[in-house]
Amino acid sequence: MNLLGRTSAPLEVAPLDFGILGPLQLALDGLPVPLPGRTLPRLFAVLLLEPGHVIPLHRLVDAVWGDDPPATAKRQIQNTVATARGLLLQAGTSEIETVGDGYRLRVRPENLDALRFHRAARIAREQVAASEPEAGLESLREALDQWRGPALAGLTGRVIEAGALRWDEERAAAEEARAELELALATGVSVVPDLRRVLERHPYRQHAAELLMTALYREDRPAEALDAYEAIRRQLDDELGIDPGQRLKDLRTAILRDDPSLRPAPKSAPPPAPAQMPVVQPLPAPAQLPADSIHFTGRSEQLTALDALLGPGPQVAVLSGIGGSGKTTLAIHWAHRVREQFPDGQLYVNLRGFDRAAPLTPLDALAGFLRALGVPTEAIPSDPDEAAGLLRSRLADTRTLVVLDNARNSQQVLPLLPATAGCVAVVTSRSRLPDLAALRDVRQVTVGTLDAVESVRLLESLIGERRVGAEPEAAARIAGLCDGLPLALRIVGTNLATQHVSLADTAAALAGHDRLAHLAVEGDPTTTVAAAFDLSFQALDPEEELLYLNLAFLPGADFSKDLATSLVTWEPRAAERLLARLVTAHRIDEYRPGRYRFHDLVREYARRKAEAAFDPAALQRLREQTVEWYAKSSTRLPVEEYRNIVATFLEWNGHPTVSRLLRRLIAFADAGYRDETALADSLYELPELAHVAEQGIETGVRSTDPMDAARAYALADAVAYASGDLNQSKLYAEKTLEYLRRTPDGDRTGKARNDLATTLTQLGRYREALSILREALLAAETSGERWVHVEVLTSLGTVLRRMGIFLEAEAQLRKARDLDAAAPEGPTAPYPLLALSELYVDLGRISAAEELCREIAEMLRDHPSKYYRSRLYFRQFAVHRADEDHPRAEAALLRGIELAEQINNWRHQLVYTYWLADLYMDTGQIDHARDALGRVAHLGQYETSETLAVKARVMCRLLTAVGDPARAIRMGRQACDVFAAMPDPLRHARALVALAAAYDAAGLGKEAEDARGEARDLFTALGIPSPV
Structure with missing residues (x-):
């Protein structure tokens, strides 16, 4: 059985009848045709709203899914069109045509209620114009009989609702026309209920209100007529801020005076004499369009x-x-x-x-x-x-x-x-x-700005393809400096066309201090970008102007609603309404819910206006308000806000109170290692942080408050650690502690000591790290700072694991996991779970490690961080490798390396690549291992004694395999010496296994056996089965 309910094709097929003037309806022989699913009804709805017209594919996608289409949206639409075509084919009526990147539904006018309504309403107008009002009234009644309820009732979404509203407006106009004829012809039919329904659906239609007042007056209900006037007057005033039109006002006055003209005219009254009608002279159809632009581009x-x-x-x-x-x-x-x-x-x-x-x-x-x-x-x-x-x-x-x-x-x-x-x-x-x-x-x-390609094309149309082709880089730079604004590009193009100047020189001039001054046509003060912006600026009321100038003075690429409303003294909702007005007027752009930005050139213009309008004291107050908001905001700030804090610090550094921003930046840097969102990634993507730290240190060491220097060094430590410069990180961490000890509270929470110990651990200085972490743990427990406590426990568990103290390591890591999970907001980061997973792989508890990886993946599912996801892939690699699933291990590690590259985490890229080479040695892929090591040769500046030891063990295996046992032995001994000194017994044991194989290759049997024996002793002491 098909969608039409038939089991076989009929000999004669009645055409489908389509209905959109009410709930969507398809009927065959008077019986409804079911339209299953979500997509098929919406497809028909959009096509029927504009029958005979091409509907682009993107509008169909928008109609079905709005702003959140699935990746397969286009394919789903194409499949649904195929289903719809099958349905129409079965009915033998209408067809859906593919036209370019869109579809068109052809339907006969008699088979769609909207077209029947439209035709009857048109005939009614023609009949009234021909002095046949009775016939016109009948045609209008016939037209309105097509309606079964609001157009496309039950279907939602902006595309469908906008189209349905258009037909509902047509209905309202027809109902008004019918009511007007009923009143004019004095048919005795009460139009009051229908007009009230019109005004319920369309409360601003003043003509409907006029007819309702007239109808009520003629039914001897003048008080209700005046109530109807008052209702629409309030509606217009409260919601639109406008008064009723003059006709409504005059009608109210006439009702108050009981004007006889409001009564229906006698039926025997003759029609108006021709002289009373305006005389219209036949003229050619108006063609008032200005000339088209020969330089039109894009859009x-x-x-x-x-x-x-x-x-x-x-x-x-x-x-x-x-x-x-x-x-x-x-x-x-x-x-x-x-x-x-x-x-x-x-x-x-x-x-x-x-x-x-x-x-x-x-x-x-x-x-x-x-x-x-x-x-x-x-x-x-x-x-x-x-x-x-x-x-x-x-x-x-x-x-x-x-x-x-x-x-x-x-x-x-x-x-x-x-x-x-x-x-x-x-x-x-x-x-x-x-x-x-x-x-x-x-x-x-x-109508926004042009993209880069369209901007260059506009320049080509203005000055010629050959000239742009001769200086393509300069042309692209000009397009960027004009920020895609067509007026700016046209001005530059006009100047280039009339002046003997190169594109490179023009770009250099635009990149200078006074860009707006160069965006002007010489000799014409009205043709400038600034003059165009002046007209918009002059339209602002005083409150809008104040907020606009305040926002323009803010450093950074964008700003939040909360920051914007904090800069004025008005009640927050009033400030939000002002902000919305600026968006509506295109003075600023709300590019994401709650986040706003200026067009680049508009910002430059508005900032000049602000600097000219505000005195130094006002500008300083604005700086203080901004810093106060950033410093005291109790909510977790999004990544964009930290970028703006960096910009604010760099631009306003030297002004009082700006150093307070360092506290926020340190919190951001710290969050970069534990936040489940993109903060971790952004820490690696903000090279300006290093500049902030340098300036902060320079200011902080001269400050009388040692906390200023401590904050600056803490930020510098975080940046150095993120970049992989562990030696510099250690120096900054030590300086942080030095200055903190000069403050009354010192390192109260143990956070600074934990940071230093973390760096020492990565440098392979485990004993120093362990001693410092014992102190830090006591401080963290005493302070009650939950996250610091979790962080110290995790760091402690990590260094204990590396030292082979597995029982205590597991106890500390479990405690960290449980403490984090007990937080009111739930687990905040996968850091403890990652460390625990690493421990379980070392202990051979692969199922438990795999379960933790699944838990981490679920934690990162909605808020993926490239930093943590790269670490997760590394843990998954270890699990797959332990299971001897080498293809999956390789895939996971390659993905982890790719993510580390994307966020410029050079140290992880280095270490992960060494492990990749080690994996290739497991499978005998010697050339792959050699190539992998070569790919990170340029990252030598990020090497530490620990990473060099990891590399040395891999090199030992590689050199043994290629027949160079002498060098292999040197590499193996180097790895063993470093791991023994740390001490890292598990990695020491693994290095001894590689060294023993090198000794065997060199024919040194006794040395090989000694190395294997030492390895077996270490594995036994650790409680781990020995592979040799």
Whole structure:
């Protein structure tokens, strides 16, 4: 049985009937056709919203999954289209065509309720225009009978909801028209319930409120009519900040006066005399579009979004972006591209919303449009509402394109929008015009900057491909310095085209101190990037301006909502609303929820404004507020915030209080080794931290407070340890302790001693590390600092394991694991588990080690850190190697090396590669082992005596295998001497096994047996089975 419920194909097939004016419905012979799953109904919904039009694949993906599509989204859509085609084939009706990277559903008008509604509503308009109101009323009733509920009820998502809203608006307009005819014809049918339902669904429709008030008055319910006026007045004021239109106000006054004109006209009254109607002269269709740009480049995504406007019903797009982003150029280019689809004309007006001249009033704009449409000046109403109504009448049943350029607010735009199917409006603005979206079905199209490739192409179109091709690197640099802003690129291109200067010199000038000064056309003070930004700046109110300038002064690449709202004295919610207004107006960009940034050039412009507007005392207060927020923030800060702290320290170093940021950076550096998020990775990716540490040390050693120097040295220690420079890390850790001992609390928690001991352990100085860790453990236990206690226990367990004191090592590591797990927030990091897994591999308890690896992998699943994941792969390598599963061991280790490379963890890269070479020796892959050792030869600066000993043991095995036993013996002895001195008995025993094989190869049987005997003794003492 197929989806249509048939077991075989019929001889005659009735066409499928599609319904979107209510819940999605497919019916065959009056019976519903089931649409199983999530994807198939949504596919049909989107295709039926715009029948006959190509829907790009990315819009279908967006409709089904929104912002979180699976990796297989496109394939799933393609599979669902195949299912839908099969269903249509079974019904023998309609078809889905593949057109480029999209799909088009062809459906006959009589088989889709929305098209039947649309046709009946159009016929009604024609009948009313032909003075046949009774017939028009019948057609409207027929149109509205197609509706079963809200369009596509039950289906959610921005794509579907926006399309459904468009049809719901059409329904509301038809219901208003029907009510108007019922009232005009005095049919006696009460339209009050229907109009109340319209206003429940569309509370801002003033025409519906006008009709409701009239209907209530005619039913002798004037008090309710006045209540209806008060309800919409409050709604408009509270939610949109606007007053009712003049027609509503006049109607209220007429009701209060009991104006006789509100009563229905006598049925015998003659129609208005022709002289009372405006005389419209026939004129050619208006073609007001400015010339298209010959240099238009890129914008494929935005053009696709605009192409979606070419569906049924009135459609509006708002192109918004910062000044100079090319909104007008894009709108005009698209309008020219589709002008043939609007044979009744193309209207264009510059509303001067952001301009040196005063903004154009709605009435002036209306008058211009009406004159273009053939309405004589004397016939244009002086009332804006009436003029807007006349414009809508003139545009009804036409295919007209309206371009409203440079709008300041929705009040400029609303009266100029067409209200019927066939017309499209494109609005450009520096604001998203959110209140317009509350009133109309609006497609928001953000016009951002051009990417690097598009920027260079724009330069090529301005100065020629040959010139750009001669200096490609300089061209790319210019594109970056212009930050992809089309206005900036056009200005640079104009200057290059008229001046004899190289691209390299231009790039150097832009990279200098005063970039904005170079982004100007010589001799034209109005054609500059700064002048474009001035128009946006002048539109800010005083509160917006203050917040805008405060934010521009902040160092760093971005900022959080919490920091932004802390810089002003207003109540937090008021500050958040101001922040939202700046985003809506494209002054700043909310590129992630709760995180904001400036366009690069806008930031430079705004910072200059801030430095000019604020006196030194105000700037210092702003620095203090920023440092205070960073220093005292009680929440865990995201990685981006630490990058900003680094930028803040470097930019403001030398100002009082800035040294307080070192405490936050030390916490960040410390978190880098235990946090389950990306903090660990970022520590390796912030080379600026070394510069911060150097400056901090320089300042700290001159400070009267030894804690300043202690913090700076602690940060320097963390950076050196992360980079693998353990000798420098040891020196910094010792300095940290030296300065801490000069403070009243000293190393109260044992943290500084733990850090020093950790470095000593990695250097192979186990006895020193053990002694220091015993002291640190006592301090950690006394202080009650849970994480420091966990960290010290883990470090202690690690050094005990290396020294072969396995029972105590396991006890300390178990204690660390349990203490961490008992934290209120649960386990905070896999560090104790990694160390315990390493111990279990040494002891041969491979199943227990493998279980711990699974536990660590689960801990890292949602918040993967490359640092910890590389360590996990190393532990998995050890488990697989112990199980003699060499392919999986190799794969795990290669992945661990790759991640270590990605975060510049040179020391782990070095050690892991030595283990890889050792693995290759297990399987006799001598060339692979030699190649692996060669790949890390350049990392010699990160070698320690411990890593050299690891390398020496591998070299001993390699040299033995290639027939060079003399050198192999030297390498083996070197490894044994270092491991014995540490002492690291397990690795000493393994080195002795390799040395014995070298002795055998050299024919030194007695020495070989002695080495094997010593190895057996060590393995026995450790309780580990001997391999020899």
